[in-house]
Amino acid sequence: MSRIPPGTGITAPPRIEAALDRVRGTVGERVAAGVVRWGFVAVTVLLIGFFALTEPNFRTVDNVFGMLKFIAPTAIAGLGVMIAMTVGGIDLSVGASAGFAVSIAAWTMVIGNQVGTVAIGVVLACGALIGALNAFLVVIARIPDLLATLTTMFVIVGLKLLIVDGKSISSQMTLSDGSTAPGRFTADFLWLDRGSIGPVPVPVAIFVVITALLWFLLERTRWGRALYAVGANAEAARLAGIRIQLYRTLAYMGCGILASIAGLLLAARIGQGDVSAGNSLLLDAMAVSLVGVSVLGIGRPNAWGTALGAVLVAVMVTGFTMAGLPYYAQDFGKGIVLLVALLFSFTFSRKRTVVVAGSMAN
Amino acid sequence: MTSSDENAAEGHGRPVVSLSGVSFSYGSNAVLQGVDLGLSAGSITALLGANGAGKSTLIKALSGANPGYTGSISVDGAVANLTSPSVARRLGISAVHQKVADGIVPGLTVAENVVLDDLAGGGTAVLRNRRRDLAEARAALALLGLDWSQRVLSRDARDLRISDAQLVTLARALRSRPKLLILDEPTSALTSAEADRLFAVLRTLRSDGLAIVYVSHRFGEIEALADEVVVLRDGAVQSATSRPFAWNEILHDMLGRATELSQQRSHTDRGTSVVATVDDVPLFVDSRPLSLTIRSGEVLGVLGLIGAGKTELAELLSGLASPRAGRLTLGGSPYAPKRPGDAIRAGVVLVPEDRQRQTVLPGWSLEHVVGLPFLRESSLWGRLRRTRETSRAVGVIADLGVVAESTETPIDDLSGGNQQKVVVGRWLSAGPRLAVLDEPFRGVDIGARRGIGERLTALARAGGAAVVLSSDVDEILEVSDRIVVLVAGSVVLDGYADDLPRTSIIEAFLGETDATPAVDRTDPIPAERTPV
Numbered sequence: 001m002s003r004i005p006p007g008t009g010i011t012a013p014p015r016i017e018a019a020l021d022r023v024r025g026t027v028g029e030r031v032a033a034g035v036v037r038w039g040f041v042a043v044t045v046l047l048i049g050f051f052a053l054t055e056p057n058f059r060t061v062d063n064v065f066g067m068l069k070f071i072a073p074t075a076i077a078g079l080g081v082m083i084a085m086t087v088g089g090i091d092l093s094v095g096a097s098a099g100f101a102v103s104i105a106a107w108t109m110v111i112g113n114q115v116g117t118v119a120i121g122v123v124l125a126c127g128a129l130i131g132a133l134n135a136f137l138v139v140i141a142r143i144p145d146l147l148a149t150l151t152t153m154f155v156i157v158g159l160k161l162l163i164v165d166g167k168s169i170s171s172q173m174t175l176s177d178g179s180t181a182p183g184r185f186t187a188d189f190l191w192l193d194r195g196s197i198g199p200v201p202v203p204v205a206i207f208v209v210i211t212a213l214l215w216f217l218l219e220r221t222r223w224g225r226a227l228y229a230v231g232a233n234a235e236a237a238r239l240a241g242i243r244i245q246l247y248r249t250l251a252y253m254g255c256g257i258l259a260s261i262a263g264l265l266l267a268a269r270i271g272q273g274d275v276s277a278g279n280s281l282l283l284d285a286m287a288v289s290l291v292g293v294s295v296l297g298i299g300r301p302n303a304w305g306t307a308l309g310a311v312l313v314a315v316m317v318t319g320f321t322m323a324g325l326p327y328y329a330q331d332f333g334k335g336i337v338l339l340v341a342l343l344f345s346f347t348f349s350r351k352r353t354v355v356v357a358g359s360m361a362n
Numbered sequence: 363m364t365s366s367d368e369n370a371a372e373g374h375g376r377p378v379v380s381l382s383g384v385s386f387s388y389g390s391n392a393v394l395q396g397v398d399l400g401l402s403a404g405s406i407t408a409l410l411g412a413n414g415a416g417k418s419t420l421i422k423a424l425s426g427a428n429p430g431y432t433g434s435i436s437v438d439g440a441v442a443n444l445t446s447p448s449v450a451r452r453l454g455i456s457a458v459h460q461k462v463a464d465g466i467v468p469g470l471t472v473a474e475n476v477v478l479d480d481l482a483g484g485g486t487a488v489l490r491n492r493r494r495d496l497a498e499a500r501a502a503l504a505l506l507g508l509d510w511s512q513r514v515l516s517r518d519a520r521d522l523r524i525s526d527a528q529l530v531t532l533a534r535a536l537r538s539r540p541k542l543l544i545l546d547e548p549t550s551a552l553t554s555a556e557a558d559r560l561f562a563v564l565r566t567l568r569s570d571g572l573a574i575v576y577v578s579h580r581f582g583e584i585e586a587l588a589d590e591v592v593v594l595r596d597g598a599v600q601s602a603t604s605r606p607f608a609w610n611e612i613l614h615d616m617l618g619r620a621t622e623l624s625q626q627r628s629h630t631d632r633g634t635s636v637v638a639t640v641d642d643v644p645l646f647v648d649s650r651p652l653s654l655t656i657r658s659g660e661v662l663g664v665l666g667l668i669g670a671g672k673t674e675l676a677e678l679l680s681g682l683a684s685p686r687a688g689r690l691t692l693g694g695s696p697y698a699p700k701r702p703g704d705a706i707r708a709g710v711v712l713v714p715e716d717r718q719r720q721t722v723l724p725g726w727s728l729e730h731v732v733g734l735p736f737l738r739e740s741s742l743w744g745r746l747r748r749t750r751e752t753s754r755a756v757g758v759i760a761d762l763g764v765v766a767e768s769t770e771t772p773i774d775d776l777s778g779g780n781q782q783k784v785v786v787g788r789w790l791s792a793g794p795r796l797a798v799l800d801e802p803f804r805g806v807d808i809g810a811r812r813g814i815g816e817r818l819t820a821l822a823r824a825g826g827a828a829v830v831l832s833s834d835v836d837e838i839l840e841v842s843d844r845i846v847v848l849v850a851g852s853v854v855l856d857g858y859a860d861d862l863p864r865t866s867i868i869e870a871f872l873g874e875t876d877a878t879p880a881v882d883r884t885d886p887i888p889a890e891r892t893p894v
Contacts, residue, residue, distance in 0.1 A: 238702060243703060
């Protein structure tokens with residue numbers, strides 16, 4: 001950071017001591033800022049420490065990868081929501097998109113008798129299309145984002161049920177005309193869940209790579225800066241020459257594609273086209289991306305924060321399960337985490353939090 | 363403009379509100395440092411100060427919006443604890459804030475907006491009585507000498523022109539029979555005829571014994587209106603003077619250095635080659651086509667009232683709006699920007715009218731705001747090079763004398779004048795062919811205004827062109843080589859500053875005002891142009 005000599009310019013120069021005071025802040029303010037900045041990381045580390053001490057199974061390498069693998073679809077869908085948030089939007093259709101991806105992948109392989117690679121291509125294309133539909137509704141038709149993506153959610157859930165006749169699709173299932181389905185979940189597709197690169201399971205690798213790529217895109221490239229500018233003040237971004245409609249469209253398409261990737265991982269994990277898959281994904285993805293806003297006191301959607309939010313949820317759920325707590329305690333725990341996250345980003349933080357879901361309607 | 367009336371009535375001069383050692387800090391940043399001030403009945407006190415001197419903070423403390431102040435504020439001799447706007451209002455302090463739109467609730471009728479405090483305050487009846495609202499609203503507006511028809515009072519307040527919306531907020535403030543009325547830059551959105559009307563109302567209120575605090579950057583208004591001038595600097599009262607005002611000293615107190623109040627341009631440049639032309643483009647659906655030539659080497663000042671077409675002209679040049687008919691040229695070839703990005707690439711940049719809404723990105727650092735239009739230039743294969751962004755920001759800070767701690771200071775922490783310098787400076791850093799500035803001096807103190815004016819002159823000297831659009835004659839005279847007066851979308855005067863007597867400029871500017879709908883007092887609902 002380059003300091004400007006005080007007293008440049010015509011208005012009153014700030015006294016240097018006052019300026020330094022402002023940078024340093026009082027002791028109380030510095031403590032508060034520290035809590036806002038590191039509180040979440042500290043909570044995660046403490047939880048990990050606690051479970052590692054109390055649950056011997058928790059501290060194994062297998063469990064660490066298992067947790068990350070378990071949370072990867074949620075994290076990736078959360079990263080999708082995060083992208084929509086950067087332009088000041090929100091996407092309620094991520095869960096539905098992931099569920100759609102599960103059924104379409106199964107349909108392509110089992111009914112369409114195609115290999116996994118083809119299924120992956122079809123699913124990603126569908127994700128991009130769903131994103132484009134959202135973008136059309138929000139950007140061109142100017143429907144408020146909450147309502148537009150809620151509509152999309154219903155439309156694609158319904159469309160999925162129509163395509164699969166309301167049934168889950170599994171390998172060698174019996175079709176309505178009595179014959180057996182020609183295809184099955186192929187090995188290359190199942191590799192998405194069961195394979196590993198070195199010691200790292202494929203879903204974990206995908207999760208980490210996507211996080212790193214998004215971090216680079218948002219923080220280090222001009223496209224990322226433009227996305228944030230659209231979210232911070234769309235009119236100012238437009239007057240600075242940024243094509244805001246293009247960036248909004250790209251953000252929604254990116255979100256759709258990431259939701260589809262989450263769906264692919266789910267499909268590979270389940271090994272069949274479970275018609276109810278993805279139903280719970282929306283709320284988890286939303287929670288993870290909101291936690292991400294508050295992590296490190298950043299106050300805006302960001303990739304590492306979202307990833308850390310997902311890890312925190314994974315640690316909690318796994319730890320609670322090992323400790324023998326019932327499943328409903330997990331939801332309670334997630335709720336508390338989200339509440340604390342929101343308190344950090346909206347109530348305790350001195351920074352103005354830029355993300356406001358549903359603020360994009362204009 | 364007329365000079366101030368004498369305080370003749372009995373009982374005037376009695377202090378209504380007095381402040382003693384009032385201080386206020388945002389965190390560790392002390393904005394007010396021991397303000398002592400007495401505000402008297404039947405007197406208009408003008409509050410002056412550069413951007414960031416603490417005027418807004420002081421007003422907020424007085425109106426109950428800054429409950430954390432230290433020191434004491436007493437009303438009628440008794441120490442008051444101003445913890446909220448409604449407490450202040452009950453004690454007889456009413457404020458009309460600068461942003462008129464914040465004071466108007468769209469969706470409610472004009473009458474309901476006038477009596478809004480009744481709606482908000484719970485009050486006596488649960489059910490509102492439409493007829494009584496109308497009667498009360500009419501009575502309140504009558505205080506201002508306004509007689510609006512029932513049709514107008516029943517319209518949605520969002521349809522009001524900004525000047526009429528301001529009168530609504532003023533009528534509302536006066537309904538509670540305040541002892542002290544605070545007006546924060548009340549004329550920034552008014553035409554001069556509307557402002558004169560407001561001044562007449564204020565003089566009447568003064569002779570009725572009201573204490574008035576008047577904040578403005580326009581010295582002409584203060585000279586015409588104020589009984590006392592209080593100058594704030596660095597959060598403390600620098601001076602308090604009565605009539606007659608010694609303006610040079612007042613300016614010195616404000617800025618801490620000698621400054622001339624009215625600066626005639628010593629030298630008027632004639633432009634050389636044509637940079638851009640507007641050929642037969644109607645600015646409004648119903649206006650005559652406008653033609654205008656913009657030359658390099660000169661600063662063109664476009665003077666016009668609100669609704670004269672200034673913003674429309676600025677939007678046309680900068681790719682925000684496309685011409686209804688006719689065409690534009692730039693550098694001799696046809697110029698049809700589809701969006702701001704096209705205009706920027708062609709070398710035409712815009713400093714828009716509403717800084718807060720159109721240029722400030724909340725939470726962004728100065729360096730990122732400066733760099734936003736130049737992301738492509740600051741990056742290599744899409745990857746942003748921080749040093750390029752920082753050095754551009756450092757250049758802007760040095761070039762315009764921005765007061766900021768570092769290039770990473772959040773833009774929201776800068777005062778209005780400094781924000782404007784950042785915005786102007788970032789565009790000038792691109793070396794534009796044509797810089798268009800729409801009301802660039804609104805809410806900007808005289809020091810910053812001079813600085814920006816000097817840089818525009820330098821741009822013209824270096825062969826660029828600048829167009830400054832404003833509704834303030836003094837601002838235009840101060841920065842322009844050539845002056846164009848716009849009335850209802852048409853050019854009524856076009857000439858070089860040293861050829862035009864000031865009177866003829868003002869005549870052209872105001873000459874047709876009685877005939878233009880923009881200042882027609884009988885019907886405050888506009889046809890289409892300026893929503894609140």
